[in-house]
Amino acid sequence: MSDSNYIKIFTGSFIVVQLITDKLNAVGINAVVKDETESGRLAGFGSAIPGEQELYVNKDELDTAVEIVQSVTSELQP
Incomplete structure (x- = not known):
């Protein structure tokens, strides 16, 4: 397992992740989004x-x- 300075803070739908990412960017935090569905699709696999x-x-x-x-x-909670 490799050492990383990054830590996962959320898993969810594209829309919610984009909303959070926009708010993080507004305060100067550059987040990394990992989308295994898209990666798998591009490689010919499913998710x-x-x-x-x-x-x-x-x-x-x-x-x-x-x-x-x-x-x-x-x-977002009702």
């Missing part, structure tokens, strides 16, 4: 959960990023 994306941020920005994720997800 178990189509449309799910993972969102990663630098560990140094974790506290701020988690607050933003919680804010966005709480706004």
Whole structure:
């Protein structure tokens, strides 16, 4: 297992991940989006959960990023 300064903070639909990413960018946090569905499609394979994306941020920005994720997800709750 390789060492990384990035940590996964959210897994969800493309739309929610894009909303969170926009809010992170607004405060200067550059997130990394991992989409195994698209990667698999391009390689000719399928994915178990189509449309799910993972969102990663630098560990140094974790506290701020988690607050933003919680804010966005709480706004989406009925």
